[in-house]
Amino acid sequence: MKSVVLNASDISRAVNRIAHEILEKNKGAGDLILVGIRTRGVTLSRRLQEKIREIERTSVAHGILDITLYRDDLRTGKISPQLKKTEIPLPIEGKTIVLCDDVLFTGRTIRAAIDALMDFGRPASVQLAVLIDRGHRELPIRPDYVGKNIPTSKDMTIKVKLKENDEGEDQVIAIEREA
Amino acid sequence: MPLSVKHILGTRGLSREDIETVLDTADSFKEISTRQIKKVPTLRGRTVVNLFFEPSTRTRTSFEIAGKRLSADVINISGSTSSTVKGENLIDSARNLEAMNPDIIVVRHESSGAPALLTQFVDCPIINAGDGAHEHPTQAFLDLLTIREKKGTLAGLKVVIVGDIMHSRVCRSNIFAMQTMGMHVAVVGPPTMIPVQISSLGVDVSYNLEESIRDADVIMMLRVQLERQNKFHISSLREYSNLFCLTTEKLKKAREDVLIIHPGPVNRGIEIALDVMDGPHSLILNQVTNGVAVRMALMYLLLGGSDEDIN
Numbered sequence: 001m002k003s004v005v006l007n008a009s010d011i012s013r014a015v016n017r018i019a020h021e022i023l024e025k026n027k028g029a030g031d032l033i034l035v036g037i038r039t040r041g042v043t044l045s046r047r048l049q050e051k052i053r054e055i056e057r058t059s060v061a062h063g064i065l066d067i068t069l070y071r072d073d074l075r076t077g078k079i080s081p082q083l084k085k086t087e088i089p090l091p092i093e094g095k096t097i098v099l100c101d102d103v104l105f106t107g108r109t110i111r112a113a114i115d116a117l118m119d120f121g122r123p124a125s126v127q128l129a130v131l132i133d134r135g136h137r138e139l140p141i142r143p144d145y146v147g148k149n150i151p152t153s154k155d156m157t158i159k160v161k162l163k164e165n166d167e168g169e170d171q172v173i174a175i176e177r178e179a
Numbered sequence: 180m181p182l183s184v185k186h187i188l189g190t191r192g193l194s195r196e197d198i199e200t201v202l203d204t205a206d207s208f209k210e211i212s213t214r215q216i217k218k219v220p221t222l223r224g225r226t227v228v229n230l231f232f233e234p235s236t237r238t239r240t241s242f243e244i245a246g247k248r249l250s251a252d253v254i255n256i257s258g259s260t261s262s263t264v265k266g267e268n269l270i271d272s273a274r275n276l277e278a279m280n281p282d283i284i285v286v287r288h289e290s291s292g293a294p295a296l297l298t299q300f301v302d303c304p305i306i307n308a309g310d311g312a313h314e315h316p317t318q319a320f321l322d323l324l325t326i327r328e329k330k331g332t333l334a335g336l337k338v339v340i341v342g343d344i345m346h347s348r349v350c351r352s353n354i355f356a357m358q359t360m361g362m363h364v365a366v367v368g369p370p371t372m373i374p375v376q377i378s379s380l381g382v383d384v385s386y387n388l389e390e391s392i393r394d395a396d397v398i399m400m401l402r403v404q405l406e407r408q409n410k411f412h413i414s415s416l417r418e419y420s421n422l423f424c425l426t427t428e429k430l431k432k433a434r435e436d437v438l439i440i441h442p443g444p445v446n447r448g449i450e451i452a453l454d455v456m457d458g459p460h461s462l463i464l465n466q467v468t469n470g471v472a473v474r475m476a477l478m479y480l481l482l483g484g485s486d487e488d489i490n
Contacts, residue, residue, distance in 0.1 A: 069219040
């Protein structure tokens with residue numbers, strides 16, 4: 001069973017609100033670096049960067065993380081995703097990093113992203129922005145900015161479609177497995 | 180995309196997809212070597228054994244650095260310090276190593292086919308780091324990566340390989356890989372250094388350096404293997420140099436944007452002039468940098484497992 005949990009304008013409003021929350025919490029865009037986690041986290045961080053530009057008329061720094069090499073499930077032999085480039089364009093020493101991802105689930109991706117980030121230096125703080133928080137954390141990790149909380153069962157699939165990466169309109173779909 | 184092969188024994192028979200996967204992955208690994216902390220935890224707890232029965236600085240160091248940057252434990256065994264000096268044969272050596280559960284064995288051996296032989300006796304992936312006059316696949320990958328970086332593409336490029344074609348495993352691995360990638364290969368050198376049957380591989384043959392480099396996109400200089408020249412393949416080094424040393428003078432015949440690569444180690448002044456080697460066309464040091472990335476990519480791909488995306 002499929003249901004649309006966020007449509008294109010919901011997503012746009014959520015990104016808009018998160019951009020404002022980031023600016024409010026950090027008192028502006030100075031010393032911020034938005035870092036997207038490949039693949040859809042990068043799309044979100046780019047959109048946040050754009051929104052912040054509209055609001056503050058300033059360009060906030062942007063980076064891209066590929067966390068493949070830091071995954072804890074590489075050894076299980078189940079995956080071998082195509083490794084893409086990590087691009088952190090400036091020293092992160094003393095900066096406030098906002099990690100961006102589409103769905104927060106077990107928290108393992110974020111653990112890997114934090115580890116990857118720490119290999120580049122010592123940021124002042126790391127915050128987390130996600131479009132969807134679906135619960136079921138396996139690690140003590142929580143988001144600072146959430147587009148929408150969606151209570152899910154563990155075997156449910158949440159599919160985020162963004163027009164930069166996927167066919168069709170922006171939307172978030174919940175797919176319930178047939179019993 | 181995982182590789183379709185378990186071992187890297189040569190570039191012959193490798194698919195275009197496999198070669199592209201290696202190059203794309205290596206391209207992503209390059210960034211790690213530019214970080215302040217040049218290490219990722221990917222192969223933590225894995226063991227890479229470098230088994231080198233022939234002398235090597237560049238290749239062995241490159242494999243060692245690649246393994247270490249992926250957090251693997253790297254063990255180097257060279258022929259002169261191994262039990263082979265006590266008379267142990269290659270297969271027994273490999274079986275004993277296997278009993279210590281390595282995750283990858285990198286082999287260099289003076290006999291063609293030695294790495295392929297070992298695959299019958301050990302379970303872990305084997306990477307050929309050069310076997311006799313057979314193949315040296317990691318060198319071909321790093322050459323392709325270096326060329327692709329500068330030219331943006333591989334298909335359609337014309338490559339001229341110069342020198343001791345007969346003894347060169349680098350040349351063979353490059354011919355196979357380049358042809359798979361749609362490149363055009365010509366070989367040039369003294370007739371005594373070019374096997375008669377080489378044209379059956381589909382390469383052009385020439386004995387004149389200046390003519391052959393005229394429309395080349397890439398010139399690959401091979402090392403004159405001085406240690407193998409006791410069989411009189413050339414009458415003198417001086418004559419060889421006069422005819423086949425790539426000098427500024429000869430290079431004037433080539434295109435403005437020609438790239439020059441060399442697998443090293445270089446005999447300065449014999450196959451390539453000093454100013455050419457250090458000149459603007461030369462990518463020799465880029466090749467070395469790319470070598471580390473290529474070897475990281477291969478270790479990662481061979482130990483990464485199968486392809487199944489996890490949400």
